Amino acid sequence: AQKVTQAQTEISVVEKEDVTLDCVYETRDTTYYLFWYKQPPSGELVFLIRRNSFDEQNEISGRYSWNFQKSTSSFNFTITASQVVDSAVYFCALSEEAGANSKLTFGKGITLSVRP
Amino acid sequence: DTEVTQTPKHLVMGMTNKKSLKCEQHMGHRAMYWYKQKAKKPPELMFVYSYEKLSINESVPSRFSPECPNSSLLNLHLHALQPEDSALYLCASSQAPQGPNQPQHFGDGTRLSIL
Numbered sequence: 398a399q400k401v402t403q404a405q406t407e408i409s410v411v412e413k414e415d416v417t418l419d420c421v422y423e424t425r426d427t428t429y430y431l432f433w434y435k436q437p438p439s440g441e442l443v444f445l446i447r448r449n450s451f452d453e454q455n456e457i458s459g460r461y462s463w464n465f466q467k468s469t470s471s472f473n474f475t476i477t478a479s480q481v482v483d484s485a486v487y488f489c490a491l492s493e494e495a496g497a498n499s500k501l502t503f504g505k506g507i508t509l510s511v512r513p
Numbered sequence: 514d515t516e517v518t519q520t521p522k523h524l525v526m527g528m529t530n531k532k533s534l535k536c537e538q539h540m541g542h543r544a545m546y547w548y549k550q551k552a553k554k555p556p557e558l559m560f561v562y563s564y565e566k567l568s569i570n571e572s573v574p575s576r577f578s579p580e581c582p583n584s585s586l587l588n589l590h591l592h593a594l595q596p597e598d599s600a601l602y603l604c605a606s607s608q609a610p611q612g613p614n615q616p617q618h619f620g621d622g623t624r625l626s627i628l
Contacts (some may be wrong), residue, residue: 508553
């Protein structure tokens with residue numbers, strides 16, 4: 398069975414600090430997909446990134462960067478120069494190659510608070 | 514603005530009421546989902562529709578009844594709910610078939626309170 402662990406539950410930083418959100422996953426499949434979602438207080442889950450198991454390239458998008466390491470089954474997310482608007486709950490999720498009815502397995506989420 | 518629209522945003526209902534939650538998307542997605550999310554918890558999958566047919570029911574109680582009238586709309590009919598059903602109900606959609614690589618796009622959710 399697949400599993401996603403986000404060991405950090407709450408993180409508080411001061412604006413402009415860098416912060417890394419950890420994600421560790423477990424799966425028996427060789428083909429799988431990892432996602433990060435952001436959930437601001439408004440409730441909507443905002444899709445941030447998708448990474449497939451064959452692509453270990455790190456990715457940078459503005460102040461966001463992702464570090465995927467299959468050797469440690471981790472898919473960590475770093476926010477550089479954090480801003481108050483980054484305050485939200487961040488979910489890491491995993492989806493396996495399991496036919497037409499694949500499902501997302503979410504981690505428990507990390508609540509990030511960025512103080513001015 | 515989200516491309517998945519949910520109405521109403523807030524709903525308060527008694528245990529004997531019948532109400533419906535609505536979800537609409539115009540991205541041409543053919544897979545649609547209902548999730549339930551309790552405070553400080555991740556979303557829990559309830560139902561999946563693929564090409565307007567129910568493909569996954571995660572053993573949800575029958576007091577929740579989903580309906581997919583067409584490729585753009587998804588409803589969740591509620592009847593005789595319990596206080597523990599109070600939660601944020603999220604709708605999502607993705608390209609179909611809902612392969613594992615397809616990101617799901619979520620609406621803002623409906624905050625449901627059962628009195």
